[in-house]
Amino acid sequence: AQSVSQHNHHVILSEAASLELGCNYSYGGTVNLFWYVQYPGQHLQLLLKYFSGDPLVKGIKGFEAEFIKSKFSFNLRKPSVQWSDTAEYFCAVNARNNNNDMRFGAGTRLTVKP
Amino acid sequence: DVKVTQSSRYLVKRTGEKVFLECVQDMDHENMFWYRQDPGLGLRLIYFSYDVKMKEKGDIPEGYSVSREKKERFSLILESASTNQTSMYLCASSLDPRTIYFGEGSWLTVV
Structure with missing residues (x-):
């Protein structure tokens, strides 16, 4: 089965940092x-998704992610964070031939200091 | 809007009790899922179901069972609750598994 690794458990940034x-x-x-x-206090929401095509995917709230097949990576980026981006972020993957099996990473907690 | 409703938001149960967590979706979705969410471990799939009366084990099915008697309802059952089952439980549903909708979660504390 597929698995997902998120390397950063907790990231702390100041507003406007990338x-x-x-x-x-x-x-x-x-x-x-x-x-x-x-x-x-809220439920999980989808930020963005990649199925095929352009490997640079744009999502809501200014987030984007780039799929690099050779590196098996799908890193999330935002050029300038806001205090309201404080949240936990989860990467997830499912295999095209077994769509029911969605696997999540351990999550990264982002704290943005005002 | 798709709605996935978990009937109990907060529960406190005693060790050894049988616990039912109910989940209902209102969009006629084929697929339904139960995850548990723990700090530092993310979401781990317990069971999923792709049709009425059909179920598949996820990564951590031990200590749990599920029931899907009707398409809109997917129940998670803890036959004999233990303290290591204290967690947040998330139900989800999807028609196309590429787009999953989550409920708000059920916080279960086993004492």
């Missing part, structure tokens, strides 16, 4: 890739 959260997956076949966000 953000990059790492995500690597292990799976030999074709995958769909996702980033979810969970704001304090």
Whole structure:
């Protein structure tokens, strides 16, 4: 089965700093890739997803992610974070030939200082 | 809007009790999922179901069972709750598994 690694457990940034959260997956076949966000006290929301095509994917709230197949990576980026981006971020992957099996990373907690 | 409703937001149960967590979706989705979310471990798949009466084990099915008697309802059952099952439980549903909708979660504390 596929697995997902998120290298940063807790990231602390000041407002306006740039953000990059790492995500690597292990799976030999074709995958769909996702980033979810969970704001304090709220349920998981989809930030962006990649299925095929342009490997640079733009999501909501100014986030983007780049799929680099050779590195099995799908890193999340934002050029300038805001205090309201404080949340937990989860990378997820499912295999194209087994779409029911969605696997998540351990999550990265982002704290943005005002 | 798709709605995934978990009937109990906060529960406190005693060790050894049988616990039912209910989840209902209102969009006629084929697929439903139960995850547990723990700090530092992310979301781990317990069970999923792709049709009525069908179920598949996820990564951590031990100590849990599920029931899907109707398409809109997917129940997670802890036959004999233990303290290591204290966690946040998330239900999700999807028609196309590339787009999953989550419920708000059920916080279970086992004492």
